[in-house]
Amino acid sequence: MLQQLTSLFKDQLSTDPTVYCMDNYSVYQLADGLRFGIESSALTGRELDLLNLIAERVVTSISTDLTYWRQRLELPVAEESEPFRMIHFLFDQLDERITEDLENLLTSFFEAASIFVPLTTNRLLVIERDELVSEHDLNDLFTALQSDFLTNGKVLIGQRRSHGDIATQFRLEQAALRHLPLSRVERFLPAVTRLALLSQPVRDELTSRFIGPLEPESRETIDAFCRANLNVSLTAKHLFLHRNSLQYRLDRLTEQTEIDIRSFEGAAFLYTLLLLA
Amino acid sequence: MADIRLEHIDKIYSGSAKAVDDFNLHIQDKEFIVFVGPSGCGKSTTLRMIAGLEEISGGDFIIDGKRMNDVAPKDRDIAMVFQNYALYPHMNVFDNMAFGLKLRKFPKDEIKQRVDNAARILGLEEYLERKPKALSGGQRQRVAIGRAIVRDAKVFLMDEPLSNLDAKLRVQMRKEIIQLHKRLETTTIYVTHDQTEAMTLATRIVIMKAGLIQQVGSPKEVYDHPDNMFVAGFIGSPSMNFLTGKLADDGLFHVTGTDEKFEVPEGKMKVLRERGYTSKDLVLGIRPEDIHAELIYQDTKTAHRFPAHIEVSELMGAESYLYSKVGDQAFTARVDSRSHVEMGSNLDLFFDMTKAHFFDAATEATIR
Numbered sequence: 001m002l003q004q005l006t007s008l009f010k011d012q013l014s015t016d017p018t019v020y021c022m023d024n025y026s027v028y029q030l031a032d033g034l035r036f037g038i039e040s041s042a043l044t045g046r047e048l049d050l051l052n053l054i055a056e057r058v059v060t061s062i063s064t065d066l067t068y069w070r071q072r073l074e075l076p077v078a079e080e081s082e083p084f085r086m087i088h089f090l091f092d093q094l095d096e097r098i099t100e101d102l103e104n105l106l107t108s109f110f111e112a113a114s115i116f117v118p119l120t121t122n123r124l125l126v127i128e129r130d131e132l133v134s135e136h137d138l139n140d141l142f143t144a145l146q147s148d149f150l151t152n153g154k155v156l157i158g159q160r161r162s163h164g165d166i167a168t169q170f171r172l173e174q175a176a177l178r179h180l181p182l183s184r185v186e187r188f189l190p191a192v193t194r195l196a197l198l199s200q201p202v203r204d205e206l207t208s209r210f211i212g213p214l215e216p217e218s219r220e221t222i223d224a225f226c227r228a229n230l231n232v233s234l235t236a237k238h239l240f241l242h243r244n245s246l247q248y249r250l251d252r253l254t255e256q257t258e259i260d261i262r263s264f265e266g267a268a269f270l271y272t273l274l275l276l277a
Numbered sequence: 278m279a280d281i282r283l284e285h286i287d288k289i290y291s292g293s294a295k296a297v298d299d300f301n302l303h304i305q306d307k308e309f310i311v312f313v314g315p316s317g318c319g320k321s322t323t324l325r326m327i328a329g330l331e332e333i334s335g336g337d338f339i340i341d342g343k344r345m346n347d348v349a350p351k352d353r354d355i356a357m358v359f360q361n362y363a364l365y366p367h368m369n370v371f372d373n374m375a376f377g378l379k380l381r382k383f384p385k386d387e388i389k390q391r392v393d394n395a396a397r398i399l400g401l402e403e404y405l406e407r408k409p410k411a412l413s414g415g416q417r418q419r420v421a422i423g424r425a426i427v428r429d430a431k432v433f434l435m436d437e438p439l440s441n442l443d444a445k446l447r448v449q450m451r452k453e454i455i456q457l458h459k460r461l462e463t464t465t466i467y468v469t470h471d472q473t474e475a476m477t478l479a480t481r482i483v484i485m486k487a488g489l490i491q492q493v494g495s496p497k498e499v500y501d502h503p504d505n506m507f508v509a510g511f512i513g514s515p516s517m518n519f520l521t522g523k524l525a526d527d528g529l530f531h532v533t534g535t536d537e538k539f540e541v542p543e544g545k546m547k548v549l550r551e552r553g554y555t556s557k558d559l560v561l562g563i564r565p566e567d568i569h570a571e572l573i574y575q576d577t578k579t580a581h582r583f584p585a586h587i588e589v590s591e592l593m594g595a596e597s598y599l600y601s602k603v604g605d606q607a608f609t610a611r612v613d614s615r616s617h618v619e620m621g622s623n624l625d626l627f628f629d630m631t632k633a634h635f636f637d638a639a640t641e642a643t644i645r
Contacts, residue, residue, distance in 0.1 A: 109365070139361075140361075140363070140364060141365060143362075144365045147363045148376055148377045151330070
């Protein structure tokens with residue numbers, strides 16, 4: 001698709017964020033998440049209509065804050081020193097008037113410190129800081145807004161990170177969102193485990209991020225803990241360790257990966273990656 | 278006013294069979310239509326296509342003469358109530374009910390008037406300042422219904438709105454929904470898998486199975502005159518009993534694998550013979566309440582006497598369910614519980630053959 005568009009618009013099309021983030025570009029996102037911009041002056045009304053059919057129009061940012069966050073999420077690496085969790089919303093059939101109402105609704109729902117980033121006309125991102133809304137409340141919100149806005153959609157609750165590379169995390173979670181079934185509010189771990197099973201590049205990325213840096217001792221701990229049905233006493237026995245030593249190893253593992261291996265979803269995620277590595 | 282027509286509606290998900298297949302229905306203004314059927318029968322999918330939450334793969338969806346297939350959901354003048362209460366957790370009851378109107382830019386005075394009116398109808402006046410967390414399940418569901426009422430939409434869509442409530446509350450809310458429909462007279466389409474809800478709420482029931490409509494009719498029509506074995510078995514609790522057998526030359530219905538012969542009333546016999554069912558496989562259907570234990574039936578010519586061995590007897594209060602078998606074919610009788618029947622006892626039961634239904638064993642269609 002992009003190749004065809006490039007041959008049509010030539011130099012007026014760019015896939016470089018530093019170029020298309022300029023005001024004179026109309027920015028679009030393809031189904032696989034790839035973004036591109038076309039000089040607005042090169043587009044006729046008919047071409048705009050056609051583009052809206054094949055891609056999502058990326059919301060043109062006006063505030064400085066929004067421009068900052070949009071660029072930050074597109075950088076190859078963007079280290080975040082404060083804690084964050086991203087909530088990704090994707091809707092069908094939203095027009096711009098509704099997007100504004102939706103933004104107001106979400107602003108009133110999330111904590112004041114949260115950052116609200118409209119990505120495309122159908123796609124919204126909320127970055128939470130310290131105060132996190134509950135999954136239950138998010139489910140209620142999502143169903144209520146489905147009945148008010150009469151639109152289908154899906155929500156991904158991203159991973160809670162104490163710090164780290166927000167741009168890479170954003171790309172991974174957006175990819176997981178794409179593979180979610182409609183009408184679902186999904187947590188990070190099940191969504192990303194599903195994605196790891198579906199996509200080889202994501203599998204490679206995840207194994208190198210989560211399993212690659214681990215020492216053999218940590219890998220052995222994941223394997224033994226899962227084989228013992230997450231039973232600490234049994235795992236300690238199998239590994240010839242004192243129970244407290246195993247607890248220490250599990251704590252360290254959680255610290256390193258930011259995944260709680262004591263939870264079923266965390267264990268399933270790490271075990272799947274270990275098997276695929 | 279809302280006159281709704283669904284003409285040859287299909288829903289096909291990519292790479293799978295039709296989820297809804299050639300759905301045809303004309304819903305008249307003020308009707309309360311219930312879609313009922315087991316999980317995966319296409320009832321919720323049809324409702325979501327009407328709401329615009331699912332795309333219609335084929336056919337025409339028409340409201341008041343206007344084709345709505347490509348009309349945006351928000352412009353269809355439809356209000357929907359979901360299964361899980363669908364309330365904004367951070368808003369109080371008033372704001373929850375008012376939100377849909379604020380979205381549609383209604384003036385403040387009118388919003389207040391409509392919300393107050395809905396709160397009065399639903400008995401929520403004293404809860405308007407409360408957040409959803411401080412409400413009971415029934416109150417929350419009432420607010421969810423209130424959110425739909427205030428919109429004063431042409432059509433209400435309700436997707437299993439009572440299934441998250443406990444049994445007692447469900448009965449109470451069912452009554453309230455009937456009263457509400459009587460008062461507002463809004464055309465309503467209601468989805469449920471519960472045949473009791475369907476029977477008590479509907480002006481007409483649409484029974485579905487595997488994406489296909491099995492029968493459309495008033496609760497009494499579908500109960501008394503089911504079109505096929507699926508409808509006969511789905512509507513009614515306990516379900517209709519089915520006994521397989523053959524209509525022999527002697528004019529009696531011989532139950533498969535036994536010496537048991539049921540006399541078939543003349544009228545029904547005539548139909549079966551005319552349709553060529555002599556010596557062909559048949560299914561006899563009889564509702565549990567048409568099998569009696571009272572001795573008064575022994576002198577009734579059309580009642581077939583069957584010496585039953587009662588395997589299980591369940592006392593339900595005013596009535597008892599007796600479980601027995603003809604050969605290896607199980608059946609249930611629903612009898613008056615005044616005379617207690619012990620488990621393991623033998624008892625004569627009387628099958629009222631004037632109430633019997635006959636089905637083609639191959640097609641499962643009712644023989645009429």
